[in-house]
Amino acid sequence: MAELGLQENEFKNPVVHWIDARLPVFTAMHKEYRQFPTPKNFNYFWNFGALATVNLAIMIITGIFLAMNYNPSTAGAFDSVERIMRDVNWGWMIRYLHVVGASLFFVTVYVHIFRGLYYGSYKKPREMIWMLGVVLLLLLMATAFMGYVLPWGQMSFWGATVITNLFGAIPVVGHGIVTWLWGGFAVANPTLNRFFSLHYLLPFIIVGFLVLHIMALHTVGSNNPLGIDVKGPQDTLPFHPYYTVKDSVGVCVYLIVFAILVFFIPHQPLLMDPNNSIQANPLQTPSDIVPEWYFLPFYAILRSVPNKLGGVVLLFGSIFVLFFLPWLDTSPVRSCRFRPIMRWLWVLFVIDVFVLGYVGANRPVGIFILLGRIATVWYYIHMLIFLPLVGKLERPLPLPESISKSVLGGGALPSAAAARPMEKA
């Protein structure tokens, strides 16, 4: 059987066998997506990684077809998008899928991140998965921002102007950097051209980092709602068919939401700002320049500091601090189910981010200034003070002995209440 240099495999199909002996892709798929031992107690929050992946695929496919009909010039961009909407076969559907997909991408990714925060998925040994995830978030934000500029509506133009100008806050070299980013002295044709080029490039870099994200995941294995380590085969199930089918249920529900937005309310202002139905006009500033909803919390942080450089530092800091989360959180317990203080702080942190988003959507006047500042300070206090301190002070609830013991109802150490019944999936 084992000839010199050929990879052994057990595939019956001769073609598959022949290929796998030379390029073991089938063995790899079998190991990573069929056998891959997965904790048996996932809840539906563990769907969101798969949902984000499906979303990425939808964005790349619809994006390729949009690019075939798009004209990346300030003179032609707006009209070419309208041509897609009116005259290209199914163009309206492809574009609405892309527009709605951008928003849903952030929904899936944000739920995925908050799930990781609650269940401590960033802790040892999963630090690398988490940090690659933060890189993915930054890439996603950059891609979304540049994509939003392409239709060349009023909000495209003015959003691009505001965001690129943030780099002007950097001392000494700031203005030079902004000119370099623009390729000129204002957001104009060279800016649009390079944003189009980068908007096409970055998704494929995202795919690359996603592969690394999943490689790291498959090296150390998945976390689970109990946050305890897998003790043996009785705690796990093969990924296929158990989690392929469970992810499929999630994907179906998510597609229903997707379809309702695309076919019935694509012009909901959160999905498409009405101002972007007006062609970009550098001589006319809209009364309010508001970023897309998924950037609003960060926008609120930016505006809560009365100093431009300070605001920019806190804005970028609010994301970069995530890289250090595995070391900022000092608690040895992963899941907030067993962290009586942190679970409430997590709830408050989620509320805090919503408050930031709400503040970001309103003009910085009156109560919104104070509210934005409180919420910004709370964001940083949570990251820099609560996570290190509470980990040391909090007395965690007793952990169940193992996943399967917890599932079968026995086995919890002194307090049985600590091991909550698994949600019925």
Added chain:
Amino acid sequence: MRTLALAAAALGLALSALPAAAQETPPLPRVFWSFEGPFGTIDQAAAQRGYQVYKQVCSACHSMTQFHFRDLAGIGYTPEQIAAIAASVQVPGPPNAQGQSSPVPGKPADAFPSPFPTQAAAEAAFNGAVPPDQSLMANAFEGGPTYIYAILNGFRNPPPGITVPPGRYYNIYFPGNLIAMPPPLHDGAVTYADGTPATVPQMAHDVATFLYFVANPHADQRKRIGVHVVLFLVFVTGLTYALKRKVWSDVEH
């Protein structure tokens, strides 16, 4: 723990106590549109009347560059009617041997011609306040067609103490209240082919319906397909969930 609960309660209070954003203009009137909701469709008779208003009133100043004569099929015009409508309008023709272009009768594939040859000409004619293009107007404002309807019905005599500069008109729904557009409609401004009395609210409603169609020519088709897509997906979700239950039936979880 108690402190945290208190902090959360305080936060909730702070949120509920937020003042409503300062209103410069009254809230938009409540208007019924045939195309509202997931099953609503565009009222073709109203849209045709609206097209008449557009043609006889709006198009004197507003361009509609993204819209083609052939698109009128979407509101029930026959190919013959569309050909006749297009032929009744002069559009720029192809250049002759000297490179000069002279107007020719339009064809269904032509875009609606603009009332001004260039943007600069429009700026010159309107002291810089160029009437916005109407192709996407129904999507370009919060409220959409309701906003258009409100503006067309919103002209009033200015309240005492407000001076309206020359070239501006007082409109209660326009941000800042001073709009450069003179009141475009008056009762009987058009004579409807179907005999509908041409009151200002009627014409405003009709033309807003037409402009909604112009901005969203695929809206009816989109919703019709959407109903099928959602029903299909609900069915597939049911099947997938049943499969999931079956696959997991042998697992203690």
